[in-house]
Each structure stands twice: as structure tokens, then as C-alpha cells.
Amino acid sequence: MSESRGGDAVLVRGVGKLFGPVSAVHEIDFTVATGSVTALVGPAGAGKSTVLRMVQGLQQPTTGSIEGPGHGPAAVGAVLSPRGLHPARTVREQLRCYAPVAGASRRRAGAVLEETGLAAVAETVVAQLHPGQQTRLALAMAMLADPPLLVLDDLFAGANGIERGWLHELLRRHVNRGGTVLVSSDALADVVASADQLVVLSEGTVVWQGTPAKLRRGHPDRLVVAASPSIALATALAGRGFTDAVMRPDGRLAVAEADEATIRAVAELAQVRIGSIVADPIHPDRVLASLTKPRRHRHTVPTPNPAAYAPAPTSYGMPR
CATH class of the missing domain: 3.40.50.300 (P-loop containing nucleotide triphosphate hydrolases)
Incomplete structure (x- = not known):
């Protein structure tokens, strides 16, 4: 060194x-x-x-x-x-x-x-x-x-x-x-x-x-909103600059950056009914799990074999 x-x-x-x-x-x-x-x-x-x-x-x-x-x-x-x-x-x-x-x-x-x-x-x-x-x-x-x-x-x-x-x-x-x-x-x-x-x-x-x-910023905490209709709420929020809203499989909308008071105010103006709003803070180790994967094996450098050609293994890990 x-x-x-x-x-x-x-x-x-x-x-x-x-x-x-x-x-x-x-x-x-x-x-x-x-x-x-x-x-x-x-x-x-x-x-x-x-x-x-x-x-x-x-x-x-x-x-x-x-x-x-x-x-x-x-x-x-x-x-x-x-x-x-x-x-x-x-x-x-x-x-x-x-x-x-x-x-x-x-x-x-x-x-x-x-x-x-x-x-x-x-x-x-x-x-x-x-x-x-x-x-x-x-x-x-x-x-x-x-x-x-x-x-x-x-x-x-x-x-x-x-x-x-x-x-x-x-x-x-x-x-x-x-x-x-x-x-x-x-x-x-x-x-x-x-x-x-x-x-x-x-x-x-x-x-x-x-x-x-x-x-x-790349993995923000979210508020999960049960709204009817959810698409209308997502559109209304986007119109006010809150574009990070993800539709979940259960139909609820996961919204980042907007607080509960803002979401309710936007929903009222858009005539969208709000059923519930639940906080979904993301734990740092959930973020880590999304970026990495457990190491199941170690990359082995191939030894040249004059009898047969074996192609080098592909690089492992997530794209950089």
C-alpha cells in the first residue's frame, strides 16, 4: 500500500x-x-x-x-x-x-x-x-x-x-x-x-x-393510501408535483414525499374517497436486501485445459 x-x-x-x-x-x-x-x-x-x-x-x-x-x-x-x-x-x-x-x-x-x-x-x-x-x-x-x-x-x-x-x-x-x-x-x-x-x-x-x-432519496418512506379510485388520486397528486406514487397489487397507492394532510387535501379537491392512510417506513436493511444478494458461491478462475476450451464464466453480482 x-x-x-x-x-x-x-x-x-x-x-x-x-x-x-x-x-x-x-x-x-x-x-x-x-x-x-x-x-x-x-x-x-x-x-x-x-x-x-x-x-x-x-x-x-x-x-x-x-x-x-x-x-x-x-x-x-x-x-x-x-x-x-x-x-x-x-x-x-x-x-x-x-x-x-x-x-x-x-x-x-x-x-x-x-x-x-x-x-x-x-x-x-x-x-x-x-x-x-x-x-x-x-x-x-x-x-x-x-x-x-x-x-x-x-x-x-x-x-x-x-x-x-x-x-x-x-x-x-x-x-x-x-x-x-x-x-x-x-x-x-x-x-x-x-x-x-x-x-x-x-x-x-x-x-x-x-x-x-x-x-x-432512492428508497423513500411511503404512505400507503386506500383510495377510490386510486388512479384518480395518483393523477391528482402528479398534477401537484408528487409523481412518486406506486400502485400496489392490492390496489392501494404507495406515495412518497407527500404528507397525510397534503394527500387528503388533494383527494378532496379531486373528489376521491380516502379509506385509510398507513405509514410504511422503509427499514435500511430492506434497502440493503434490494441492492445485494447472499453469496452462494465464489467466482472461480478457470484453469487452461489444452484438451478442451471452456469459456470464462460470466461476471457475477448486480450491474454497476
């Missing part, structure tokens, strides 16, 4: 990774801007961990290039999956053992204990911590050298609502201090609250990227 230039912390360009004949990721392109949270999202097997390990320099791309801040704990703080914690050590011992590797003092280890909310369990052995506390400890280790870039694999796994909220706050604090975060998750709902940029992977390729606001 070479060092990035300009205002970007990480640049991933045309990256592919082969493990023998198996293609884990293919033609990955995205940029992580300095001072932002970028979330790499997709179902299990989409290639997220492979990409993060290449960003950290733990693996080398087969094709393409990655530019970043360099290697070592002073440049990149990493949380891996699994967490790599010694089950028999206490929280304090785990940090003190790793501090020399990170070039950090014991005072810094104590400060990180406070910052991650682990001071109260400092003498507890790792095996007795719940998963959220183990994640905090892995984060504390990543933060010991106060690196500019945090690369966090599967950070929200097993976290409850309170723990997710705390993690969001920590990521935003790091960014507000001028740091940068690249985090992965299987669930869009886990990261959308703190991410500035989303990169969605499916079957080893990037299928969507952009801001959470852009994603929401």
Missing part, C-alpha cells in the same frame, strides 16, 4: 483479490475522504473483510492499487474479526501488553480505558466480558497510538441499541478530531446513522455507493 496524496485518506482503485483460483473481490473502486466515516456494507461473504485486510496491508491485492496512510499502529488502528484478545488476561493487562507495540505509554493506556468506558472492568479477564465490552477493548487497542485512520471490521456485531449508540458517538468524536474511519457491517441499519459515505458490496463487487441521503 502506498501513501495517499491530497485530501483522501484511502484510495482503492480497480482492486481484485484471488485466493488460488477463487476470486474474492473484483474491480473494487472507492475513496475514503479524510475526516469522514465510510461504511463498507454487504451480506456475509461479500468481500468486506478481504478489502479491509488489504487496506491494512495484511494482504496484497492481486490487481489494482491501494493508497493509504501507511502501515503500523501509528498510522492505522485496526479492529479485526475475530478480535484477537487473550481470554486469560485482564482488560488492563491486555492494553499494557500491546502498548509497547503501539509505542504508547501506560498513561495513554489508562486514558484509553476511560475513553472507551472500560475503567470499571479494568481488572476483569477478557473471557468474562460480554461481546460489546470485548469490542470496546479491541477499539481501545486500536486507539492506543491515536492513529489518524481507524479500520474496523464488523464493529457492530452483537451490539444492542445502547452499545450501537455509544459506538456511533465514538466514531463521530474521532472524525471531529480530524480522524478518519473505514468500518464494515453486514447491516445497513448499524452504520447509516454515523456514515458520511456508503459503499455497498455484493458477491465481491461494488453495487452502489453514495451518501445516506442519496440512498434514502
Whole structure:
């Protein structure tokens, strides 16, 4: 990994990774801007961990290039999956053992204990911590050298609502201090609250990227209206600029952007009878499911056979 230039912390360009004949990721392109949270999202097997390990320099791309801040704990703080914690050590011992590797003092280890909310369990052995506390400890280790870039694999796994909220706050604090975060998750709902940029992977390729606001505009919450006749209501709404209305199989109209008062006012003017209006907020993970598909197999690079010609398999994943 070479060092990035300009205002970007990480640049991933045309990256592919082969493990023998198996293609884990293919033609990955995205940029992580300095001072932002970028979330790499997709179902299990989409290639997220492979990409993060290449960003950290733990693996080398087969094709393409990655530019970043360099290697070592002073440049990149990493949380891996699994967490790599010694089950028999206490929280304090785990940090003190790793501090020399990170070039950090014991005072810094104590400060990180406070910052991650682990001071109260400092003498507890790792095996007795719940998963959220183990994640905090892995984060504390990543933060010991106060690196500019945090690369966090599967950070929200097993976290409850309170723990997710705390993690969001920590990521935003790091960014507000001028740091940068690249985090992965299987669930869009886990990261959308703190991410500035989303990169969605499916079957080893990037299928969507952009801001959470852009994603929401493409998949808006809707009000589902039982109206008679529905076509007349859709026409009347379109005449007033509300063109995103979808007829459902049951005859109800799913309307985006218009509120209930507007819909009722338009219906009254158009002499359309309203039976009911029900909110249909779209869950982020419904959006993710619509963009991706579970990885049932991995793309295999064919081995040349002089006896017979076998055409190369077609690319998998959603169209880009």
C-alpha cells in the first residue's frame, strides 16, 4: 500500500483479490475522504473483510492499487474479526501488553480505558466480558497510538441499541478530531446513522455507493393510501408535483414525499374517497436486501485445459 496524496485518506482503485483460483473481490473502486466515516456494507461473504485486510496491508491485492496512510499502529488502528484478545488476561493487562507495540505509554493506556468506558472492568479477564465490552477493548487497542485512520471490521456485531449508540458517538468524536474511519457491517441499519459515505458490496463487487441521503432519496418512506379510485388520486397528486406514487397489487397507492394532510387535501379537491392512510417506513436493511444478494458461491478462475476450451464464466453480482 502506498501513501495517499491530497485530501483522501484511502484510495482503492480497480482492486481484485484471488485466493488460488477463487476470486474474492473484483474491480473494487472507492475513496475514503479524510475526516469522514465510510461504511463498507454487504451480506456475509461479500468481500468486506478481504478489502479491509488489504487496506491494512495484511494482504496484497492481486490487481489494482491501494493508497493509504501507511502501515503500523501509528498510522492505522485496526479492529479485526475475530478480535484477537487473550481470554486469560485482564482488560488492563491486555492494553499494557500491546502498548509497547503501539509505542504508547501506560498513561495513554489508562486514558484509553476511560475513553472507551472500560475503567470499571479494568481488572476483569477478557473471557468474562460480554461481546460489546470485548469490542470496546479491541477499539481501545486500536486507539492506543491515536492513529489518524481507524479500520474496523464488523464493529457492530452483537451490539444492542445502547452499545450501537455509544459506538456511533465514538466514531463521530474521532472524525471531529480530524480522524478518519473505514468500518464494515453486514447491516445497513448499524452504520447509516454515523456514515458520511456508503459503499455497498455484493458477491465481491461494488453495487452502489453514495451518501445516506442519496440512498434514502432512492428508497423513500411511503404512505400507503386506500383510495377510490386510486388512479384518480395518483393523477391528482402528479398534477401537484408528487409523481412518486406506486400502485400496489392490492390496489392501494404507495406515495412518497407527500404528507397525510397534503394527500387528503388533494383527494378532496379531486373528489376521491380516502379509506385509510398507513405509514410504511422503509427499514435500511430492506434497502440493503434490494441492492445485494447472499453469496452462494465464489467466482472461480478457470484453469487452461489444452484438451478442451471452456469459456470464462460470466461476471457475477448486480450491474454497476
